[in-house]
Ligand SMILES: O=C(O)CCC(=O)C(=O)O
């Protein structure tokens with residue numbers, strides 16, 4: 001071990017009990033010695049067991065058919081998610097009202113995010129924010145994530161222009177992190193098979209003994225993995241290994257507009273590569289919480305002062321970093337229309 005790491009360890013150790021996932025950033029989580037002795041294996045098994053316990057207390061709050069889908073597959077698809085009049089207003093606003101946007105380019109894919117308004121301002125975007133806070137969505141997403149809490153919501157556009165860059169890293173099959181956690185997409189328009197839909201390996205959210213052993217093996221060598229996403233704790237899996245872990249084949253999810261997809265992104269998933277230019281816009285939400293605490297709810301982000309400002313505050317901090325000449329994940333893209341094709 002590098003002597004400098006000795007000083008970093010007392011500071012890095014408490015992260016073991018949080019949602020911290022990066023092997024590269026955290027010397028304790030990334031320690032080959034500790035992982036050989038079973039640190040990662042224990043984190044995975046414990047986080048999973050706690051999630052299952054919390055899910056039991058939420059089970060009666062969600063629709064039985066949707067619960068069955070999450071339990072069996074790790075994701076659920078709900079058609080006609082928004083009432084017609086709200087859907088119409090959302091589509092009109094998205095097509096005609098420019099909004100502050102931030103973008104991250106990953107190879108040929110641009111991921112554009114637009115925070116939702118923090119206050120009710122009569123807009124359809126504010127209504128989307130309320131939709132995410134409704135008990136129906138909170139419970140469904142909370143159940144899928146294995147813990148309820150504030151869903152960080154935004155408008156998301158994925159714009160893919162195949163000749164413009166390298167492969168899209170999100171098109172590699174992966175798990176987002178080491179514990180149950182949820183994302184949602186409410187696709188505003190049709191996403192056909194050839195438009196780069198979301199795809200998921202059904203059942204891969206379940207911790208099989210083979211998956212646990214695989215997690216253990218990955219963790220030991222994670223910091224030196226050539227794929228930086230893998231080293232950051234978002235493990236990549238070659239698709240032909242799904243079967244060995246006890247899982248089904250990847251299933252693409254093309255959807256008609258107004259379809260809600262909620263997925264436990266501990267399960268293996270990816271974006272399908274798009275063979276042509278596509279722009280895919282959705283209401284997008286993320287619920288990722290500390291998986292080790294026994295209770296649901298009690299999320300500081302639910303406090304009125306923080307609620308709905310989480311994303312915007314994060315993005316403003318990115319702007320400050322950019323102005324200071326530091327590297328950022330999301331670049332300010334000005335005030336633009338959500339569905340605009342980015343410049344190459
Ligand atoms: O955009 C998609 O279809 C999936 C991307 C992904 O892997 C993610 O957001 O975690």
Ligand SMILES: [Fe+2]
Pocket residue numbers: 174175176265269
């Ligand atoms: Fe992902």
